[in-house]
Amino acid sequence: MFKKSIMALALGTAVVFSGAASAEEKIKIGVSYPTPTHAWAAGMNWHAEQAEKRLEELYPDVDLILVNSPDPAAQASALEDMVSVNQIDALVVLPFESDPLTDPVINVKESGALITVVDRGLSKEGIEDIYVAGNNPELGRVSAEYMKSRLKEGDNIVILRGIPTTIDNERFDAFMAEIEGSGINVLDHKHANWNRDDGFEVMQDFLSRFPDIDAVWAQDDDIAIGVVAALKQAGRDGDGMFVVGGAGMKETIKGIMDGNELQPIDVLYPPAMLATAMDVTVAAFKSNGPVAGRYILGATLIDKDNAEQFYFPDSPF
Amino acid sequence: MSDTEVISAERKRAFSIDLKAMGPALALLILCIIGYSLNSAFLSEGNITNLLTRSAFIGIIAVGATFVITAGGIDLSVGSMAAVISGVMIIIMNNLVDTFGAGAVTVLIGCGCSLILGIGAGWINGALTTKGKIEAFIVTLGTMGIYRSLVTYFADGGTLSLNFDLRGTYRPVYYDSFLGLPIPVWVFIGVSIAGWVILNRTAFGRYCTAIGSNESVAKYSAVNVDRIKTATYVIQGFCVALATIIYVPRLGSASASTGVLWELEAIAAVIIGGTVLKGGYGRIGGTILGALILTTIGNILNFTDVISNYLNGTMQGLIIIIAVWLQRADWSKKKV
Numbered sequence A: 001m002f003k004k005s006i007m008a009l010a011l012g013t014a015v016v017f018s019g020a021a022s023a024e025e026k027i028k029i030g031v032s033y034p035t036p037t038h039a040w041a042a043g044m045n046w047h048a049e050q051a052e053k054r055l056e057e058l059y060p061d062v063d064l065i066l067v068n069s070p071d072p073a074a075q076a077s078a079l080e081d082m083v084s085v086n087q088i089d090a091l092v093v094l095p096f097e098s099d100p101l102t103d104p105v106i107n108v109k110e111s112g113a114l115i116t117v118v119d120r121g122l123s124k125e126g127i128e129d130i131y132v133a134g135n136n137p138e139l140g141r142v143s144a145e146y147m148k149s150r151l152k153e154g155d156n157i158v159i160l161r162g163i164p165t166t167i168d169n170e171r172f173d174a175f176m177a178e179i180e181g182s183g184i185n186v187l188d189h190k191h192a193n194w195n196r197d198d199g200f201e202v203m204q205d206f207l208s209r210f211p212d213i214d215a216v217w218a219q220d221d222d223i224a225i226g227v228v229a230a231l232k233q234a235g236r237d238g239d240g241m242f243v244v245g246g247a248g249m250k251e252t253i254k255g256i257m258d259g260n261e262l263q264p265i266d267v268l269y270p271p272a273m274l275a276t277a278m279d280v281t282v283a284a285f286k287s288n289g290p291v292a293g294r295y296i297l298g299a300t301l302i303d304k305d306n307a308e309q310f311y312f313p314d315s316p317f
Numbered sequence B: 001m002s003d004t005e006v007i008s009a010e011r012k013r014a015f016s017i018d019l020k021a022m023g024p025a026l027a028l029l030i031l032c033i034i035g036y037s038l039n040s041a042f043l044s045e046g047n048i049t050n051l052l053t054r055s056a057f058i059g060i061i062a063v064g065a066t067f068v069i070t071a072g073g074i075d076l077s078v079g080s081m082a083a084v085i086s087g088v089m090i091i092i093m094n095n096l097v098d099t100f101g102a103g104a105v106t107v108l109i110g111c112g113c114s115l116i117l118g119i120g121a122g123w124i125n126g127a128l129t130t131k132g133k134i135e136a137f138i139v140t141l142g143t144m145g146i147y148r149s150l151v152t153y154f155a156d157g158g159t160l161s162l163n164f165d166l167r168g169t170y171r172p173v174y175y176d177s178f179l180g181l182p183i184p185v186w187v188f189i190g191v192s193i194a195g196w197v198i199l200n201r202t203a204f205g206r207y208c209t210a211i212g213s214n215e216s217v218a219k220y221s222a223v224n225v226d227r228i229k230t231a232t233y234v235i236q237g238f239c240v241a242l243a244t245i246i247y248v249p250r251l252g253s254a255s256a257s258t259g260v261l262w263e264l265e266a267i268a269a270v271i272i273g274g275t276v277l278k279g280g281y282g283r284i285g286g287t288i289l290g291a292l293i294l295t296t297i298g299n300i301l302n303f304t305d306v307i308s309n310y311l312n313g314t315m316q317g318l319i320i321i322i323a324v325w326l327q328r329a330d331w332s333k334k335k336v
Helices: A002-024 A039-058 A072-084 A098-110 A136-150 A166-179 A196-209 A221-234 A250-257 A273-286 B003-038 B045-070 B078-100 B104-130 B136-154 B164-170 B183-201 B203-213 B215-220 B225-251 B262-272 B284-302 B309-328
Strands: A027-034 A062-069 A090-093 A114-118 A130-133 A156-161 A185-191 A215-217 A242-244 A293-296 B159-161 B253-255
Touching: A027 A039, A027 A072, A027 A273, A039 A062, A039 A273, A062 A072, A062 A273, A072 A090, A072 A098, A090 A098, A090 A273, A098 A114, A114 A273, A130 A273, A136 A166, A136 A215, A136 A242, A156 A166, A156 A196, A166 A185, A185 A196, A185 B309, A196 A221, A196 B045, A196 B225, A196 B284, A215 A221, A221 A242, A221 A250, A221 B225, A273 A293, B003 B284, B003 B309, B045 B078, B045 B183, B045 B203, B045 B225, B045 B262, B045 B284, B078 B104, B078 B136, B078 B159, B078 B164, B078 B225, B078 B253, B078 B262, B104 B136, B104 B164, B104 B225, B164 B225, B183 B203, B183 B225, B183 B284, B203 B215, B203 B225, B215 B225, B262 B284, B262 B309, B284 B309
Parallel strands: A027 A062, A027 A090, A090 A114, A114 A130, A130 A293, A156 A185, A156 A215, A215 A242
Antiparallel strands: B159 B253
16 A cells, blocks of 8 residues: 555656656757758758747747758768757658658658658658648749730740759640640740859840740749840840749849839749748647648749738848 | 882871861861751851850860860869859959949959959969879869859858949940950950960970970979979969959859859860870860860750750760761771
């Protein structure tokens, strides 16, 4: 009897202690992504840092650990450290490449952490609890829809594509599917590698080759900068000519706000998607509603009316 | 051996020498005919001007690379060097706007800094190779990585953009013409002539060739090998800086993707032009044709949709190999 009550007391204290300890313990969320080497990724990094500040202020018991890695092997090591050193409760990961990071993420999952995968899917299905990504086909479709609203049958457009990858194919195929049957002629499409210099040179050659171009789909804001420079050099930036980029670069959005007729709209591929993923992951610990699932962000058409809400002057992108 | 055999052998030799010198010019001519047959707009004034202006960047860098390679060296850092110089130049000019205004003074100071940086970066490559006794391949592979990451760091992973008022001042350097030719083309012509004179008509040029063919012999012949070799890298750095000065006003920006693979294009231009990769023989005229050939390939591929976009690299690779094979293959020694 006496023995039992002592045991109950001991048990009770143990429960109280562990309760106190868990209140002290923070929810640790590791955020792993490639080191930014181009402007869009630099924007993503900036938005993620903003989200870290905001979320840690809002929830003092949440600790977000941001780590960027220069290559897939370094990212795999970073994931191992997050488990062994930081003992994370959840992981938000934008994989460098799908194949080499699938196993490292599975190892993190086996440690019991919640897994959120961003933008680039893993090679095996069913690993992630939450998936957050932009919508590449929708970016192509929305751009084509805008072209159709501005152009009539028999008008000519040229397309500057990105780096030959799945992302580029998804955007391009969806654009072509939407434009089909509209009577708008796609004169040609060439890869400009999401790069300003290549955008400039490819557009120069398009201008020499085709005397009549009514609009340009540049797919990306960096390419669009090169395209606009080439149009201005050739003096063919008037007569209702317009260029549609994509991604949501701050300079482009500022131009839309100021009423730039050459680039009147932009199609969003949100650089803030990592921040969104961090929000959803924190909500998995804090919300009373279920959050697991797939979040496909919209490819919003940014025009003069809504440009302001996508304008972040302090972001590098 | 009968007389006729000797004569025919001599003829063959003459033909092969001729082909060696004429190879790049012939390749360029064939490319132009292909381009024109695909689309007559290829030979339009606008396109030719675009082609020449575009060739200026790689061409100017390749003239510098001809010296380095002739003297038996190699410089892999030129693309990254161009990127970091562009970046630093933009930062310097943006910061000077408050003091000196958005006029020519600021641009001139920017250009001066660019030249100093180029010469300095070239000297570092040269000194590490000669005084440090490290292989040029390793030294410049190292500086290539350093310069590339520095520009990423300065740009915070994004893009460095030139102040908009300055662009107005600086823009004519790329876009304006003098006597019908764009200014970058004049710079290219000037660099080419200077390069040809230095390589073919000065003691320095002969020392470069001597060191490239046999460094030890050059040393015993009282040539200051270290100084000459370092000087070739300094010339390379100076050329990169000049290319940067005409590159920045084009789009007014620099980022981590600026100048990617320029080093390989420059080296390819030099080799297509007939300079020997292991050193000892250099041809500035060939280098210029090499740069023009490389730009023309890209231009022609943009002028046709016959070839799948995904095969652009294949076409470029094939043409480079064929152009070099045309001048290297020993035509006089066909099966006996």
